[in-house]
Amino acid sequence: MKKPFERFIEGGLALSGVVTILTTLAIIWVLLSESWGFFREVSIVSFLTDTEWTPLFTNKHYGILPLLSGTVLTTLIALLTALPFGITISVYLSEYAPKKFRQSIKPALETLAAVPTVVYGFFALTVVTPFLQSFIPGLSTFNALSAGIVMGIMIIPLIASMSEDALRAVPKSLREASYGMGATRFQTAFKVVVPAASSGIIVSVILGISRAIGETMVVAIAAGQQPTLTLDPRDAVETITAYIVQVSLGDVQHGSIEYKTIFAAGISLFVFTFILNHISYRLKKKYQEQYE
Amino acid sequence: MSSLRINRIIDKGFQYVGIFATLFGLIMLAIFLFNILGDGLSRIDWDFLTNLPSRRASKAGILTAWVGTVWIMILTALIAIPLGVSAGIYLQEYGTKNKLATIIEVNISNLAGVPSIIYGLLGLEIFVRLMNMGSSLLAGACTLSLLILPVIIVATREAMKAVPNSLREASYGMGATKWQTTWYQILPAASGGIITGVILALSRAVGETAPLIVIGALAYVPFVPQTPLDEFTVLPMQIFNWVSRPQKDFLENGAAAIIVLLLITFCMNGIAIYFRNKWQKKINW
Numbered sequence: 001m002k003k004p005f006e007r008f009i010e011g012g013l014a015l016s017g018v019v020t021i022l023t024t025l026a027i028i029w030v031l032l033s034e035s036w037g038f039f040r041e042v043s044i045v046s047f048l049t050d051t052e053w054t055p056l057f058t059n060k061h062y063g064i065l066p067l068l069s070g071t072v073l074t075t076l077i078a079l080l081t082a083l084p085f086g087i088t089i090s091v092y093l094s095e096y097a098p099k100k101f102r103q104s105i106k107p108a109l110e111t112l113a114a115v116p117t118v119v120y121g122f123f124a125l126t127v128v129t130p131f132l133q134s135f136i137p138g139l140s141t142f143n144a145l146s147a148g149i150v151m152g153i154m155i156i157p158l159i160a161s162m163s164e165d166a167l168r169a170v171p172k173s174l175r176e177a178s179y180g181m182g183a184t185r186f187q188t189a190f191k192v193v194v195p196a197a198s199s200g201i202i203v204s205v206i207l208g209i210s211r212a213i214g215e216t217m218v219v220a221i222a223a224g225q226q227p228t229l230t231l232d233p234r235d236a237v238e239t240i241t242a243y244i245v246q247v248s249l250g251d252v253q254h255g256s257i258e259y260k261t262i263f264a265a266g267i268s269l270f271v272f273t274f275i276l277n278h279i280s281y282r283l284k285k286k287y288q289e290q291y292e
Numbered sequence: 293m294s295s296l297r298i299n300r301i302i303d304k305g306f307q308y309v310g311i312f313a314t315l316f317g318l319i320m321l322a323i324f325l326f327n328i329l330g331d332g333l334s335r336i337d338w339d340f341l342t343n344l345p346s347r348r349a350s351k352a353g354i355l356t357a358w359v360g361t362v363w364i365m366i367l368t369a370l371i372a373i374p375l376g377v378s379a380g381i382y383l384q385e386y387g388t389k390n391k392l393a394t395i396i397e398v399n400i401s402n403l404a405g406v407p408s409i410i411y412g413l414l415g416l417e418i419f420v421r422l423m424n425m426g427s428s429l430l431a432g433a434c435t436l437s438l439l440i441l442p443v444i445i446v447a448t449r450e451a452m453k454a455v456p457n458s459l460r461e462a463s464y465g466m467g468a469t470k471w472q473t474t475w476y477q478i479l480p481a482a483s484g485g486i487i488t489g490v491i492l493a494l495s496r497a498v499g500e501t502a503p504l505i506v507i508g509a510l511a512y513v514p515f516v517p518q519t520p521l522d523e524f525t526v527l528p529m530q531i532f533n534w535v536s537r538p539q540k541d542f543l544e545n546g547a548a549a550i551i552v553l554l555l556i557t558f559c560m561n562g563i564a565i566y567f568r569n570k571w572q573k574k575i576n577w
Contacts, residue, residue: 009471010386016378017387017396020445023438024399027410030417085313092310105314107565112317114492114561116499118528119550122535123324126331126543156317184303207405214407216502217528221535241409241502248412248506254421262506266413270406277405281398 031270034263041257053227055261064268066227070144070237074219075212077148077233078155082208086159094167095189113157121221124150129222138234142224145233151218155208162207166200167193199287203280210276214269216241240269332547340548345512349541354549356513357530361498363517364526367433368497373490376441380448385474404442411439412506420507427508430520435503440493447489451482484571488564495560501528527553
């Protein structure tokens with residue numbers, strides 16, 4: 001028999017846990033109910049196929065494609081920046097670096113991850129863009145390239161530290177067998193350890209992509225606010241997140257179609273990141289089982 | 293050249309590539325800090341910290357912004373710490389094998405991946421409109437609390453997991469109840485790890501901009517908030533506002549405000565790392 005006090009405590013603690021479930025349900029409800037109103041006025045076909053996004057103009061078009069292309073473009077650039085650095089750092093730290101070096105460099109990388117995103121936006125606009133403009137002709141003040149690169153720098157610590165964890169989880173015996181066959185550290189790292197840790201590394205990359213898709217301030221500051229359907233990195237683009245910011249800053253009437261567009265944009269964003277996170281969660285569960 | 297030598301050279305070469313890649317991020321950070329200090333340091337003085345915002349760049353200050361940031365930090369801590377730590381305790385000590393705990397756990401890992409701007413949309417509908425808080429400090433703190441809850445829960449769990457089972461068994465052996473064991477033995481032993489996680493989570497909340505923009509935090513607030521129901525601005529909002537203006541003077545203000553914001557977040561991170569190191573030394577039971 002449990003004492004009533006103990007039961008009361010347990011109930012209270014469980015209730016706090018339930019708050020997280022309520023949060024998820026509330027997010028889904030909010031996004032669905034507000035975008036439901038949006039999709040009653042705009043057909044889902046034109047939402048997905050119209051190539052213009054101009055809800056704030058008199059001639060209104062509601063095609064998500066320009067926002068989507070902006071999001072995909074900046075995410076792709078971020079990935080191209082973060083992937084080579086992130087993987088190299090993780091392999092170096094787990095297979096090459098002396099213990100002392102690793103211990104002192106990790107807090108520094110964490111610092112990089114602790115910088116607020118609005119600061120990275122300032123960085124992109126005032127340092128990276130002028131630098132790129134000095135050798136890329138036709139680069140506009142607001143552009144996808146600079147925002148993407150800075151977003152990439154921002155997610156390097158995430159990919160590096162998660163991949164490193166995956167690499168270090170590979171059993172020592174695999175490395176010893178490889179060294180015993182006369183392989184160098186480089187060969188061991190890339191032909192034995194990295195393949196063995198591949199699912200963990202993929203998880204880190206997927207989470208990096210998800211982070212880049214949802215990132216807001218860097219693109220809102222440095223990528224511009226023009227929804228154009230383009231894959232040219234020199235152009236100004238608008239991402240889904242930047243659009244939500246743009247509307248929120250303006251004076252939009254509650255209940256109007258403009259107001260509902262941010263929830264329609266939000267639900268698209270939520271679906272993408274949810275799918276990516278779910279895949280990574282599944283993969284993580286799977287590879288944890290492998291070694292345990 | 294024999295393939296053996298080529299392989300050795302590749303091996304050695306990668307070592308330098310690795311060092312370069314590792315330092316690349318830090319070099320970028322250094323370049324950037326250098327730039328910011330150059331742009332903004334001359335703008336920071338007593339007036340800058342104590343002036344209200346102004347349409348003239350040289351007169352504008354960050355008083356309302358940093359007071360707003362302190363308000364948000366305290367309110368968020370008051371809401372998120374009890375909720376997050378309780379949920380963490382439940383998952384780690386109580387609901388280890390039941391269905392509710394499994395659902396909560398999967399749910400938390402999903403929530404941790406939701407973009408922060410989505411939390412803004414949630415806060416806008418639930419706190420600002422449905423609960424009628426308006427674009428107040430309280431609405432902002434509630435939104436940010438939900439945002440950092442997963443971080444605190446996971447940190448609490450990890451810290452409690454590190455406490456050896458012998459401590460629990462000894463306490464039960466003395467006839468203590470589950471809650472007595474948790475409250476008097478496990479929580480104190482795990483406190484270092486929990487504090488680290490909480491400070492890191494709060495430092496994240498302090499740097500957040502996007503969700504607060506969405507719930508309607510203002511960029512221009514000509515007064516210092518007095519109660520949790522007042523409208524507000526925070527440092528990141530003020531920075532965003534100044535950075536989005538074309539005039540160079542406002543960019544300088546932005547750089548100066550960034551210095552203040554970075555000082556706050558770096559201090560918080562430093563304290564967190566200090567607690568973690570201290571706690572990790574102690575945990576070698």
